[in-house]
Amino acid sequence: MPNVVAVGLQWGDEGKGKIIDILSEFADVVVRYQGGANAGHTIVVGDEKIVLHLMPSGILHENTCCVIGNGVVLDPATLDAEIRGLKAGGHMLDDGRLLISARSHLIMPYHKKLDGLRENEKKQKIGTTGRGIGPAYEDRASRMGIRVIDFLDKRVFREKVRDNLKLKNFIIQRYYKDEPFRLRDVINEYDAYRDLLKRYVGDNVQFLHKSMEEGKSLLFEGAQGAYLDVDHGTYPFVTSSNTLAGAAACGAGVGPGAIDYVQGVCKAYTTRVGEGPFPTELAGAEGELMRDKGGEYGATTGRPRRCGWFDAVILRRSVIMNGVKAIALMKLDVLDAFERIDVCVRYRIGRKVYADPPLGMKDLSVCEPVYESMDGWREPIGNAASAEDLPVNAKRYIKRLEELIGVPVGIISTGPRRDSTFILQNPFQR
Ligand code: IMP
Numbered sequence: 001m002p003n004v005v006a007v008g009l010q011w012g013d014e015g016k017g018k019i020i021d022i023l024s025e026f027a028d029v030v031v032r033y034q035g036g037a038n039a040g041h042t043i044v045v046g047d048e049k050i051v052l053h054l055m056p057s058g059i060l061h062e063n064t065c066c067v068i069g070n071g072v073v074l075d076p077a078t079l080d081a082e083i084r085g086l087k088a089g090g091h092m093l094d095d096g097r098l099l100i101s102a103r104s105h106l107i108m109p110y111h112k113k114l115d116g117l118r119e120n121e122k123k124q125k126i127g128t129t130g131r132g133i134g135p136a137y138e139d140r141a142s143r144m145g146i147r148v149i150d151f152l153d154k155r156v157f158r159e160k161v162r163d164n165l166k167l168k169n170f171i172i173q174r175y176y177k178d179e180p181f182r183l184r185d186v187i188n189e190y191d192a193y194r195d196l197l198k199r200y201v202g203d204n205v206q207f208l209h210k211s212m213e214e215g216k217s218l219l220f221e222g223a224q225g226a227y228l229d230v231d232h233g234t235y236p237f238v239t240s241s242n243t244l245a246g247a248a249a250c251g252a253g254v255g256p257g258a259i260d261y262v263q264g265v266c267k268a269y270t271t272r273v274g275e276g277p278f279p280t281e282l283a284g285a286e287g288e289l290m291r292d293k294g295g296e297y298g299a300t301t302g303r304p305r306r307c308g309w310f311d312a313v314i315l316r317r318s319v320i321m322n323g324v325k326a327i328a329l330m331k332l333d334v335l336d337a338f339e340r341i342d343v344c345v346r347y348r349i350g351r352k353v354y355a356d357p358p359l360g361m362k363d364l365s366v367c368e369p370v371y372e373s374m375d376g377w378r379e380p381i382g383n384a385a386s387a388e389d390l391p392v393n394a395k396r397y398i399k400r401l402e403e404l405i406g407v408p409v410g411i412i413s414t415g416p417r418r419d420s421t422f423i424l425q426n427p428f429q430r
Contacts, residue, residue: 008225015330017041026428027219030058033251035223040299071251127274237276264324326410
């Protein structure tokens, strides 16, 4: 049975939650492998809107197991609230459907505090989600991190928190002139999460390999998007993990050969939340129309998202970096309102025209998009019964995007509901 990675190809918020939810029906196990509660996946089931930050979106399918991999930085407070919320909504039964890697790292209260203090002080802000992601990954890399396995042992946990607080409090008090953390408060807060979480903790490597031996299918759920990748994104305006498909192997504990197919996910236009260059951004009324029609407000922070036209230059590169086989084109219906639709096909800096994004941020922030203009379809497509049913201009738009980015559109989404999705190429049924 194939194993599939689904990844965002832009700056996050592409609609991965919906795609994972739909593809989960064909997968036995869904695995998160990087990021943390900075992600916000919105899923609409019937009339209910569910927002998940840490829990893999597959949890809404009764027969799917969910794994939070070692590459995730885990905020116990968020997970605790999500488990309680899902149970209250009748979505999660205590039936062994969730496994948390013993080796994932904990987000601690001082990570969130330092994330905020650092942002406040910066002249050139990143616009982080404030969830402590950067400081937690820093601790992992500097080998000061606290892992879930440490958290389960009360004594080990206490010692590690005490050691960490010495340095963190020094920085918080002396450098930022803010209130220090008290060991007792941190321990008491985290003690309250242990009982609920410990029943889910296990060995993700062993579990995933056994699942593959049994012929089960895995779906790896990416968070954020290619241009927020710490290496390949618009650094320093990025998150602190590798968000590309290649990270699925390390963050889940499987070999790269276990990945059979990469499903890219992108919007029919572009959005970005937080700071950083965004060549096709629309500052005026068109951008506002996109934001309104697309409900473009962050699922995690509620911040308005910056909106702009589809950028085939960054998409082409995303496809290459991720090894994408086909894309899921999301929110096509948001473009119903536009008489004319632009697609960025090249960048221009001065007199020079570029087919690839420049390497430096300085150049990326001054590039001007070179657009191709297409006629819009000016009719609602949310109730189209099939891809065949879409207006001619919508089909032309899709075809042109395929030509520009070099891979087919395998899934088309024309609204938030599960049934407004057309699967032309199912990665699990090839
Ligand atoms: P951090 O991941 O909270 O450190 O934020 C770093 C950058 O990534 C900021 O620009 C955030 O807005 C952005 N970011 C992080 N997670 C997401 C996401 O899930 N969707 C969109 N942007 C995100």
